[in-house]
Amino acid sequence: MQFEDIDFVIIGAAKSATTWLQTQLQADPAVYMPDPELHYFSRQYERGHDWYLAQFSDEGIGKTVGEKSNSYLYEPGTAARLHQSLPHVKLVAQLRNPVERAYSNYCMLLRRGEVSSDIASHLDPSRNENPRFHIGGKFASHLEPYIDLYGRDSLLILFFEGVALEPERQLSRVRSHIGLPPRAHVAAPKKKVKDKTVPTVPPQIRRSLGWMKPLVRPLRGTAPFEAVRGMVARKTEYPQLTDDLRERLNDYFYPSIETLEELSGQSLSHWYTPADRAG
Incomplete structure (x- = not known):
């Protein structure tokens, strides 16, 4: 496998159903994607090109080949490194309401024991601007380097809601973008792979x-x-995202959401309350 054999890259975002997207594409025998997130251009670049290409087996020969690494959207310098090796690829970004994404990310880390149950100390942007919860959700600023390097037409911007509301259309848009004919989406497995309600060992x-x-x-x-x-095993008790904390997060992310609307050409008014922004 060579760099020119790779056709597309899903660059994120984390906690935005990109695993669903990967599963749908892998269900097509004409598509090849390695299972793990490689994080090569963001976190593993020192391993070298040979290591990266070795992650793609000969099973991909003659197929549409891609990979998914959610860290590509956030890590500084990733867009430039990716473009240097893969200037021809089509890019896909599937994004989620940054407030909901931050809360989902917080719950995951709480389940792992990496954050405390004091939710405000982690999510309130006036107390702590956390790269993972806050800066990571400023999607527009993370997409701009890719648009500068690849051009707007090479980047497909999707949104989390499309997976639940219009999965066929969501998948159709991805397949068209990476040069594949339409194909019905695969029904989700009965057991969720990532379910925060499942009891875990403390x-x-x-x-x-x-x-x-x-x-x-x-x-x-x-x-x-x-x-x-x-x-x-115990069921994790998750602190609720209060209305006040949600409003603080909405205020923090609103300027970025406005820019994202311009970049994507899509209204994101369902992510905020326009009447609350009038003043």
């Missing part, structure tokens, strides 16, 4: 028992293992 227990992971890995999925896990 982080402190996971850390204390970390040394056992290699020993019990062969047992995962077996009845005895799941029975023991069920004894210690």
